[in-house]
Amino acid sequence: MKTGALKFLVCPPCQTELKLEEKSRKAAEIMEGRLQCSSCGAAYPIIRGVPRFVNDDSYADSFGREWNWFSTVQLDSQNGTRQSEETLDATTGWTAQDYKGRLTLDVGVGCGRFAEIVANKGGEIVGIDLTSAVDAAYENIGARERVHLVQANLFSMPFRKESFDLVYSIGVLHHTPDTKAAFDRAAEMVKPGGGLAVYLYDRYGFSNHFSDMIRVVTTRLPLKVVFYLSTVSVPLYYLYRILKLGSLFYIFLPISMHRDWRWRWLETFDWYTPKYQWKMFYPEVHRWFREHRFHRIMMSDEPIRMSGRKSLQRRQHPEAEAIQRVQQLAG
Numbered sequence: 001m002k003t004g005a006l007k008f009l010v011c012p013p014c015q016t017e018l019k020l021e022e023k024s025r026k027a028a029e030i031m032e033g034r035l036q037c038s039s040c041g042a043a044y045p046i047i048r049g050v051p052r053f054v055n056d057d058s059y060a061d062s063f064g065r066e067w068n069w070f071s072t073v074q075l076d077s078q079n080g081t082r083q084s085e086e087t088l089d090a091t092t093g094w095t096a097q098d099y100k101g102r103l104t105l106d107v108g109v110g111c112g113r114f115a116e117i118v119a120n121k122g123g124e125i126v127g128i129d130l131t132s133a134v135d136a137a138y139e140n141i142g143a144r145e146r147v148h149l150v151q152a153n154l155f156s157m158p159f160r161k162e163s164f165d166l167v168y169s170i171g172v173l174h175h176t177p178d179t180k181a182a183f184d185r186a187a188e189m190v191k192p193g194g195g196l197a198v199y200l201y202d203r204y205g206f207s208n209h210f211s212d213m214i215r216v217v218t219t220r221l222p223l224k225v226v227f228y229l230s231t232v233s234v235p236l237y238y239l240y241r242i243l244k245l246g247s248l249f250y251i252f253l254p255i256s257m258h259r260d261w262r263w264r265w266l267e268t269f270d271w272y273t274p275k276y277q278w279k280m281f282y283p284e285v286h287r288w289f290r291e292h293r294f295h296r297i298m299m300s301d302e303p304i305r306m307s308g309r310k311s312l313q314r315r316q317h318p319e320a321e322a323i324q325r326v327q328q329l330a331g
């Protein structure tokens with residue numbers, strides 16, 4: 001943790017500033033210590049360079065394992081590709097100019113694959129994650145300038161509302177107990193005039209029904225077992241590609257069709273292990289943006305990738321007001 005993080009970190013329940021007690025340091029990084037709330041007296045430990053605001057990650061522990069087992073597979077700097085950068089760009093539509101000199105929040109930072117790109121483009125980035133994935137992210141990018149990593153629950157973030165110029169969440173909100181509530185928390189963090197971008201699974205397509213049935217079993221198996229079962233995707237990919245009926249098989253047993261075998265293994269594991277995996281329709285996500293006064297909403301398909309700008313006026317967007325009125329009338 002860098003001392004600069006004190007400018008945006010607050011005690012989650014009471015929103016008060018935190019006082020730093022430093023125990024050990026490595027260059028600019030505070031490795032061990034604690035953050036003390038001056039109001040309610042709560043204390044949050046700094047362990048292995050990361051301030052920790054949670055002690056239970058049970059519903060998302062598959063991601064903690066995932067990002068520690070596959071910690072560098074999707075990192076552009078490690079695999080020599082631009083795949084993470086392309087996904088970030090396609091989801092947000094933001095450029096280096098948008099990031100430079102601004103504060104960006106990554107909700108569900110995982111191993112740090114997108115946060116790394118924001119830092120490369122000159123932005124200051126704060127990445128939160130509920131799970132021990134933050135340790136993999138810290139290993140990958142924690143010591144870099146302008147990178148801050150925090151272990152926190154997105155439903156109780158250690159920041160004040162409207163603290164960030166840009167907020168994005170890629171492939172995360174649909175893995176929480178309530179996607180809409182998670183979206184609300186992310187949207188609240190955006191300053192007026194700032195940007196929000198999300199990447200969510202969509203509910204279109206037939207193969208979803210079959211993978212949901214398989215997930216009934218795989219989400220109950222030990223993670224290590226699914227870790228090995230997911231290796232089936234490595235050879236199965238060739239079978240799906242060679243056989244004329246491959247696409248038909250794919251409907252019944254969907255796997256990642258990524259060219260890189262490690263990436264394919266990771267993505268297949270990622271699909272079959274999370275406890276929650278909600279899927280959305282475009283209109284509902286579009287409505288969520290409008291409810292939070294976002295305009296200039298852009299979207300691209302498969303999966304749902306949507307971004308928008310928050311209105312500078314505190315007043316609600318007329319459309320959002322109309323929606324609320326209809327909801328009130330409907331009781």
Ligand SMILES: [Zn+2]
Pocket residue numbers: 011012013014015016037038039040041042
């Ligand atoms: Zn407090």
